[in-house]
Amino acid sequence: MTSKCAIVTGAARGIGLATADLLAENGWKVALVDRDQSELAQAAAERPEMLALPLDVSIPEQVDAIIAKTLEWAGRIDSLVNNAGVAEFGPIADCDFTAWRRVMATNLDGVFLCSQAATPALKQSRGSIVNIASISGLRASTLRVAYGTSKAAVIQLTKQYAAEFGEHGVRVNCVAPGPVRTKLAMAVHxxxxxxxxxxALPLNRYGSERELAEAVVFLASDKASYITGQVLAVDGGFDSTGVGLPALRQA
Known part of the structure; x- marks a missing residue:
């Protein structure tokens, strides 16, 4: 049986790399995409069975190259994990149009471009798309006007694709991570x-990269064969509790 193949964007570190590793553990061939060439090279050196593609999801010509090189390598694409993203936080007053477009170019345009480019191959394999949004796309917060809006748009984009691609057997779902113990988060929090x-978290802890990867790989796999158009918050209960009353935890 020919191994299934997945493309994971933003795969040089964090949730993307954890997802790539778990896919590989489950027998998938994996193409790693990241514009950070040095980080990607380091990750790929430890994973010679994976295809490393140092390309930018916000540039249409480079997205076309991602699809072409993956098909040349694996002969098929069974899942696209749109994980690449940037986070720029600050007051609305400090968010100029250049910063706004910088966030949207990767977080929203990149998801659209990759999904469009992968569509013919995914229709052929009757595959899946898993988009990585954020809990910030489900609930507003301070300092996240561009980031939160981009992730809310990714959630809507997921539903649009699911609505049209279902008749082709292509499933499209979204994972919305809450606080995750990544190196970046721990460095800035x-x-x-x-x-x-x-x-604020009912589970009273950050999630792990592996826990997020488990959700992503499930949605990418045939185990989720009747699931499409859904948004799965992997957030320790953060979204379910709203603002919450932390003082009540002492009761």
Whole structure:
């Protein structure tokens, strides 16, 4: 049996790399896509069975190359994991149009471009798309005007594709991560922020990259064969509790 093949964008680190590793553990061939060439090279050096593609999902010509090189390598595409994203936080007053477009180019345009380019191959394989949004796309927060809006748009884009692609047997779903213990998050989250998140999360902890990968790989796989158009918040209960009253945890 020919191995299934997945493309994972933003795969040099974090959730993307954890997803690629779990897919490989499950017998998938994996193409790693990331514009950070040095990080991608380091990850790929430890995973010689994977295809490394140092390309940018926000540039149409490079997206076409991602699809072409993957098909040349594997002969098929069974799943596209749109994980590549950038996060720029700050007050709305400080978000100029250049910053807005920088976020949208990767977080939204990249998802659209990759999904469009992969469509013919996914229709042929009756495959799947898994988009990575964010809990910030489900609930508003301060300092995230571009980021949160881009992720909300990814959620809507997921539903649009699911509505049209179902008749072709292509499933399209979305994972919305809550706070995740990535190297980047731990580098920028102060002890006060970490404590505040713990208070707001019913599970009282950050998620792990592996826990997010488990959700992504499930939705990409045949185990989720009757699931499409869904948004799965993998967030320790963060979205379910709204603002919450941390003081009540002491009761």
């Amino acid at each position: 102060s002890p006060e922020i970490i404590a505040a998140y713990h208070d």
